[in-house]
Amino acid sequence: MKKFAVLLAVVMVAVFSAGMIVAADAPDTITIKDVQKSKPPVVFPHKEHVKHMKCADCHHKDAAGQEKSCATCHKAEKSGDTPSFKDAMHNKCKACHQKMGRGPTKCNDCHKG
Numbered sequence: 001m002k003k004f005a006v007l008l009a010v011v012m013v014a015v016f017s018a019g020m021i022v023a024a025d026a027p028d029t030i031t032i033k034d035v036q037k038s039k040p041p042v043v044f045p046h047k048e049h050v051k052h053m054k055c056a057d058c059h060h061k062d063a064a065g066q067e068k069s070c071a072t073c074h075k076a077e078k079s080g081d082t083p084s085f086k087d088a089m090h091n092k093c094k095a096c097h098q099k100m101g102r103g104p105t106k107c108n109d110c111h112k113g
Contacts, residue, residue: 026046026047026050027046027047028045028046028047029043029044029045029046029047030043030044030046031043031044032044032070032089034069034070034071034085039107039111040111040112040113041111041113042089042110042111043112055067058070058092061073070085070088070089071085074088074089093110
């Protein structure tokens with residue numbers, strides 16, 4: 001039983017360390033302008049979010065260390081079960097901000113300009 005506990009501890013340290021290493025390479029900010037039509041682009045504080053979330057919370061289909069831009073899957077229009085870029089961002093980001101009780105929830109809070 002002790003060997004299993006030690007092995008489990010080693011695996012857990014490796015898993016969490018890998019996430020921290022990947023997060024260390026995260027860009028400070030990302031300008032989201034992929035499907036903008038009428039609103040200014042959003043300057044997203046990526047590194048700040050990485051401190052409080054797991055990469056997979058947003059990059060839910062990507063392997064660790066191989067995260068792609070949201071627009072890789074989320075296009076201007078909905079495709080099958082994949083929501084449009086706008087809907088994905090608004091639903092994910094706004095819902096999280098409301099749940100956490102902090103962060104922007106109104107249009108011009110994100111779309112500044």
